[in-house]
Amino acid sequence: MKKWFRLSMAVYAALFSINSFAGVKVVAHRGGSLLAPENTLAAFKNAIALKADYIELDVQLSSDDSLMIMHDGTIDRTTNGNGGIRTKTYAQLKTYDAGSKFSSAFAGEKIPTLHEVFAAVVKSGNTTIGLAPEFKSSESNVIQLVVAAVQKWNMQSRTVLSSFNLNQLVVVKNLDPTIRVQVYGSANTSNIDGLKAMGGEWIGSDVSNKTIVDYAHSKGIIFNSWTINSASQMLPLIAMGVDGIISDDPKTLIAVSDTSAPTDVVLNTPVVAETKITLTWQPAEDAQSGISNYFIYRDGTSSPTTLYAAVGNVTAFVVETYTENQLNYFRVKARNTAGITSANYSNEVSAATGSDVTSPIVSYVSSSNDSSTVIVEFSERVDKTTAEASVNYSLDKSAIVLNAKLTLDQKQVLLTTSPLADTTYTLTVKNVKDKAITQNTITESTPIFRHQNLSANIVASYSVDELKVVGADTLIIDASANTNNGVANNGPEISEGYLGDALEFDGIDDYVQFQPSPSFDLSSGLVSLSVWTKLNYLPADLSSAYGPIFDSETDNYVIYEDRGNNELRFKAATSGGAARPGIKAADLKTGEWIHVVGVYDGTNAMIFMNGILKGTLPLTGTVNKGQSATLGKSGTSFFSGKIDHIQIFNKALSYQEVSALYANTKSSPIITAIEDDKIKPDNFELKQNYPNPFNPETKLSYKLPVTGKVSLKIFDILGREVATLVDEVKEAGTHDVSFNGKGFASGAYFYRFQTGNFVKIKKMILLR
Known part of the structure; x- marks a missing residue:
């Protein structure tokens, strides 16, 4: 059941009648500036799509008195231009790009006008969302212009005009008493009484105790708390009884307010291709927080209850049974971003696999971590004997295959070669068989692949395909010249990986310790940290405060899960402070490999997932020295999941380099014998x-x-x-x-x- 806060006055309830999910109004600060460029139509449309209750925005005047949406008095911080809003005309302001500084995906976003915002709201068809424009201009005519705009669009009942200056709000009430107003400032009885006396309805403030919230309610005043961006701060405020929360992250606020389950899933008829079963389903619905995951249950008998896989917000999944002529039963449940699953299982479907009659093919060839390793991935699991016969692989340009080792997933083979000095090679693969009852043999294949030596900016690179015993220590080996090897403690195990094999951590006491070194101290003062990981738990589900992936007791540059903020974060600590951009739990997946990159470039700390920027925060200075890094441990917190292919760079990777790092970790071969320079x-x-x-x-x-x-x-x-x-x-x-x-x-x-x-x-x- 949804929790609704009881208000002491009927008029107060009437004033605040626009729909809400759990009693607290979701106010998207500048449209939700963690999700899209602030104060742009892209941000406002996103807030509408998220079903926020209100959009907060800032109003300035141009030199020709156009109502422009901008927080600062200048355009320097958020656009590709500079100078004061009041010194430029509407036409001049419309020439600037207000999206690219947030992300290249928003290139071309313009500074909007208040009229354009009203138009976008009306055009959206959303008849409940409200606007909370704040007067940033102190010009005497700005109030009349804004009130006239509200009236023109007939938005009096859905607009709350806001200001730190109570006198501006008195003018609003004199011009149109039907428009609600909100004063920003300290929450005390004097300010609340003053607001009540002039006929105001809302107060926007920070809040430290329930007493002042209750006092506001006793006066019929709506209490709006600002600016709250983490779940750990939102939940106590909701419990305290605040009526609205202003947040840069309305998605998280909506999610933590959700107490209802998503709809049940409807499975379609499965499609069988030999030993693969493709499941598809109708998307579940959750109007409040949205769908985060689907859980697939599989058994050999009816009414399956064994969890087979947890996938993201998708509507199709291929089940690799690896078994011929077997009957399988499936059911599915959905989970929303608040962590609540469907009340019931989906309908049940069944499917019987057929015979495997298809020969394996080469899916990927990768060679980038060192000069003598090539990783070949096949389209299916392959026979160990033929896969590990080095005579079944050969390279051109006088390179030699010295050894072949099948990885634990039985689909990848690690080839040890003579040193590779060129950039492209042709690999010949023959005689490799699959694991079918009647084995199928690969058709001789000659893929061309690209070999990349380690970057000159590499600090450390770990394939974690094996643990190497050296004396009393069990090591993971750094492929760079810096030999930043790590010591494995308490038994992290080699497990199936994304690229080759990986390290698996139990979340109890497993970890890897690295020693401080001059190279870890980053002579450039900049850093990029790349890691592939498979999470066992989303941040909110952790048993301890953190899920340390690549971490450090000194926190110089780290990637970790944060339970309190329900994010996976990158932290950079510099001479200028620290920043912690994060990936929201709604974007994360358990049980699937994800690529996470943290970048600090001297002006911003950024975090990427699967090649896409997910968060950025301003930061200056040089990265602090004295890094004492670990995998899987921070204080008394330990990581549960898998880690693969860790790389540290003594530079800030560009957006394009991060995207390429994600895309090229596994490189599709070109199945042809023509020379690479013709491609x-x-x-x-x-x-x-x-x-x-x-x-x-x-x-x-x-x-x-x-x-x-x-x-x-x-x-x-x-x-x-x-x-x-x-x-x-x-x-x-x-x-x-x-x-x-x-x-x-x-x-x-x-x-x-x-x-x-x-x-x-x-x-x-x-x-x-």
Whole structure:
């Protein structure tokens, strides 16, 4: 049941009648400035899509008295321009880019006007969301202009005009008593009494005790708490009885307010391809906090209760049974971002696998961590004997395959080679068999792959494919020249990895300790930290305060889960302070490999997930020295999950480099015998979807000059993967793919195309 706070006065309840999820109003600060560029239409439309109750925004005057939306008196901080708002005309202000500083995905966003905001709200069809414009200008005519705009758009009942200056609000009430007003300032009885006396309705303030909230309520005043961005701060305020919370992160506020379960899942008829079973389902619904995960249950008998997989907010999943002629039963549940699962299992479906009659093929070839290792991944599990026969692999250019080792997932083979000095090689693979009852043998394959030596800016690089015993120590080996080897303590184990094998930590006492070194002290004062990880728990579900991934007692540069803030965070500590940008729990997935990169570039600390920027905070100075790093441990907190392919750079990676690092960790080979210099990236093409905007179906087209592995995925505006359209080897030529947006919210989406080292991202708009 939803909790509704009882108010002492009927008039107070009437004033605050716009729908809310759990008694507390969700006020998106500057539109939700952690999710989109502040005070832009992109942020406001996102707040509308999230179903926030109010959008807070700031009003300034241009030199020609246009009502411009901007917090600061200048445009320096948020746009590509500089100078004062009041010194520029409307036309001049409209030439600046207000989105790129937040993210390149928002390039081209303009400084909006108040009239444009009203128009966007009306056009959205959302008849409940309100606006809370704050007067930032002290010009005498700004109040009349804003009130006139409210009246023009007939938004009196949905607008709360706000100011730190009570006199401005008195003018508002004189012009139009039907428009509600909010005073910002200290929460004390004197200010509340003054607000009540002039006919005001809201107070916006910080709050430290329930007494002052109750006093406001006794006067019929609505108490709006500012600016709260973490779940650990939101929950006590909700319990205290505040009526609204202003937040840069309305999504988290909506999520923590949610007490209702998502709808039950409806499974479609499964599709069987040999030993693979593709499950699809209708998306569950949760109007408040949205869907975070789906849980798939599988057994060999009816009414399955054994959890097989936890996946993200997707509506399809391929079950790799690896077993021929077997009957399987499935059910699914949904979970929302508040951690509440569907009340009931989905309907049950069953499917019997067939015989495996397909030969394995080479899916990926990767060679980047050192000069003598090549990793080959096959499309299915392969036979150990033939996979580990080094005679079944050969390289051109006089390179030699010295050894072959099958990884624990039985799909990847680690080839030890003579030193690789060139950038491209042709690998010949033959005679490798799969694990079918009647084994299938690979057709001789000659993929071309790219070899990349470690960057000159590398501080440390750990493949964690094995633990090496040296004397009394068990080590993970640094592939860089800095030999920043780590000592494994209390038994972290080698386990199935993303690239090769990985380290698995039990969350009890496993960890790896690194010694301080000059290279860890980062002579540049900048840092990039890259890690692949598979989480066992979302931050809010941790048994201790933190889930340390790459951590340090000195916290110089670390990546960790934070239970109190319900985020996965990157922290950089510098001579200028510290910053902790985070990835919201709603964007995280358990049981799936994710790529996390933290970057500090001298002006901002940033965190990326799967190549997409998820958070950024300002920070200056040089990274503190004395790093004493660990994997899996911080104080008395230990990590539960897997860690793979850790890299530390003595530089700030660019957005493009982070995206490439994600895309190229596994590189699709080019299955051909032609020379690499004949392959021109310009021959790869991703076209703009058509129609665009679309409702609900659109077509995406791409061109391949050669056969290769293709990935085509859809992401929402928050960077969450929402659909996979292609994830398989495709023949050379032009290909069309349809995407149906039925069940998806209106708004901006991105589609990401990757084949080999070629990556392209485009934007599309779903309008209903």
